[in-house]
Amino acid sequence: MKFLDLQWQQGSLQPALGEAMAAVLASCDFINGAATREFEVAYAAYVGSTHCVGVGNGTDSLEIILEAAGVGPGDEVIVPAMTFAATSEAVLRVGASPVLVDVGSDLVLDPALALASVTERTRAIIPVHLYGFPVDVEALASMAAPDVLMIEDAAQAHGATIRGRMVGSLGHAASFSFYPGKTLGAFGDAGAITTSDAALAERARRIANHGRLGKFDHELAGRNSRMDSLQGAVLGVKLAHLDSWVARRRAIADRYLEAWKGLDWLTLPAIPAGGQHGWHLFVLRVDVRERFRSHLHDAGVPTGIHYPESLPELAFHRGTVDEAAYPIAIDAAARVVSVPIGEHLTDDEVALVIETVLSYAP
DSSP: OOSOOHHHHHHHTTTHHHHHHHHHHHHTOOBSOHHHHHHHHHHHHHHTOSEEEEESOHHHHHHHHHHHTTOOTTOEEEEESSSOTHHHHHHHHTTOEEEEEOBOTTSSBOHHHHHHTOOTTEEEEOOBOGGGOOOOHHHHHHHSOTTSEEEEEOTTOTTOEETTEETTSSSSEEEEEOOTTSSSOOSSOOEEEEESOHHHHHHHHHHHBTTOSSSSOOOSOOOBOOOBHHHHHHHHHHHTTHHHHHHHHHHHHHHHHHHHTTOTTEEOOOOOTTEEOOOSOEEEEESSHHHHHHHHHHTTOOOBOSOSSOGGGSTTTBTTBOGGGOHHHHHHHHHEEEEOOSTTOOHHHHHHHHHHHHTOOO
16 A cells, blocks of 8 residues: 555556647647646636646745735744644745744634734735645634735645635635645646736746746846646646545545544544545544554555644744744644545555554554
8 A cells, every 4th residue: 555656646647648748748848838828727717716827836836925925024924833844934935924823623723823913014824724624714814904915825735625615716825736745746846826816926927937927028036936838737637637536535534534433542633614625634643653653554554744843843943932832733743643545545445544543552
């Protein structure tokens, strides 16, 4: 059993993948080409936003959103304490100050703590749809001042919804990663920005392409963060299968939740109220984590840890925050274990995961 099986995925998508990539090779249109543009249009429509800007990776997409929105030195951006390092890295890279806020029992941003942390310097809040759990961004926005931007970190939430709306269309803009291991992954690094703000989309597109839209109309000092056409072609093929992959993940998650609901020695993932989880990862919380992982490993069940340190515990934040203010995030980082979930798993493999967890003696 594999935790992630990209070989299975590639094989299942032939010959469409090969044909799409061959078309790019034949055209020699390698950077921001037709395949990228076609994917941008398709992904904007899928998410429910007006614009999609393909960029080099997910981290760049978050940083470019902040820069395009004018967030910089002197500004504060509220960030959940339990997320991948990139969320606060992007804030630091534009010169702003990340304000870390603890998460709730669902491991996403605690809205009450977030709103209590707003100051006159707050320019944005970044709700992270961690592991695919859709944060109710609209509800958070309705309680915040209208000039506080809602920037979704949707790197792990392809296909997740809340009250019928797709993640990526809920805030002022959203950041997506298409790292190969994501539910919708490229064949290398790639990312995207979705937004219905035309001005922000144009500025983001300029920033990502040396400050220009045309060949030499450099209106600002930008950077080089463009989506390769090969990645656009791959993502275009995969996008047609995304809903079926997410549906399979949801079916597996339902089996896990039902099988393990009576186990008092583990904490199951939260289920969003009024939403549909994307299930990029299925994350348990257990005590004596390494003993639990060893039990699964011995039975042939791979596991992961996402993430072993919360943001307050990372070296570049340590000493600048009071770790006592983040009890839930720090406890979660010490206890989280990801078990396999994915469209590549067979029913027999899912059954093995279920039985192996049930047979564990804490």
